[in-house]
Amino acid sequence: MMSGASHFRLIGGLVALLVCGGSAGATDFSKPNRVLRDGAIAYGNAQFDPETKLVRRTDASHNALDVCQHSLEYAAALLDAGEQIERANAVVAAVLDHQDLDRRSRTFGNFLWWHGETRVRDRNAVCFMSPWLSYIAMEHAKRLTDDNLRRLREALRHCVVGVRAHGSGPDYTNIWLLKAASLVTLGRALGDAKLEADGADRIDRWGAKSVPRKLANLRPVRRASTANR
Numbered sequence: 666m667m668s669g670a671s672h673f674r675l676i677g678g679l680v681a682l683l684v685c686g687g688s689a690g691a692t693d694f695s696k697p698n699r700v701l702r703d704g705a706i707a708y709g710n711a712q713f714d715p716e717t718k719l720v721r722r723t724d725a726s727h728n729a730l731d732v733c734q735h736s737l738e739y740a741a742a743l744l745d746a747g748e749q750i751e752r753a754n755a756v757v758a759a760v761l762d763h764q765d766l767d768r769r770s771r772t773f774g775n776f777l778w779w780h781g782e783t784r785v786r787d788r789n790a791v792c793f794m795s796p797w798l799s800y801i802a803m804e805h806a807k808r809l810t811d812d813n814l815r816r817l818r819e820a821l822r823h824c825v826v827g828v829r830a831h832g833s834g835p836d837y838t839n840i841w842l843l844k845a846a847s848l849v850t851l852g853r854a855l856g857d858a859k860l861e862a863d864g865a866d867r868i869d870r871w872g873a874k875s876v877p878r879k880l881a882n883l884r885p886v887r888r889a890s891t892a893n894r
Contacts, residue, residue: 702742709739713752718759719780730780732763733790737797744805754810757801760794761816764823774827789840791827795847798824799854818855825851825860841871 712721714730720739722731730736740756743749763777765785772785776794801809802817809817828847833840845867852861 702745705738705742706746717780718755732760732780733776733778733793736760737794741797741801744808750808754813757813761820764820774823788831791824792831792840792843792847795824795828796850799850802854821851821854
């Protein structure tokens with residue numbers, strides 16, 4: 666049986682793909698996607714902390730309240746399902762509380778990964794969160810409170826700064842592609858065609874540089890001669 670944490674890892678990539686490829690909307694979820702969503706809700710319900718309004722991550726390497734992935738994905742899953750909307754809004758508000766809003770900071774616009782951190786330690790956080798935040802803004806604005814919607818729109822603009830400040834290059838493949846996906850989704854959520862095109866261009870540049878090189882490094886598989894069989 667798939668664990669709750671596995672549901673979060675799978676739907677994390679799913680949302681970026683849905684939004685970049687043209688968001689389908691909650692009512693168009695296929696059966697496999699509903700299974701992932703419902704698994705994320707079950708995990709979130711079990712690990713929700715009513716004091717902080719965040720979700721605890723309980724896999725082998727961590728046992729802490731997770732801002733960057735599990736909490737926001739839980740809120741998105743609830744909104745998709747149309748369940749516990751008040752709780753979903755509470756989680757969104759708690760997540761937004763963990764964005765670095767100090768304009769003097771080098772990590773302005775980024776997020777704390779874990780509740781209790783005093784500064785941004787993992788700059789990848791904004792790249793993981795931007796597609797989710799964009800998705801919620803595009804798909805579920807009507808289910809957010811007025812204050813959350815206002816804060817979310819402000820947070821998206823700050824995310825642009827955080828993503829652009831992330832210094833990784835194309836060789837850091839997964840983060841480069843997450844950065845590109847973040848710019849695409851942020852551009853769509855903010856109605857900024859240039860920002861969306863920048864993200865798409867980064868994907869094209871990565872493909873033009875990396876795919877041929879990876880193909881060139883592939884070695885042909887040697888097959889045993891039929892004469893020796």
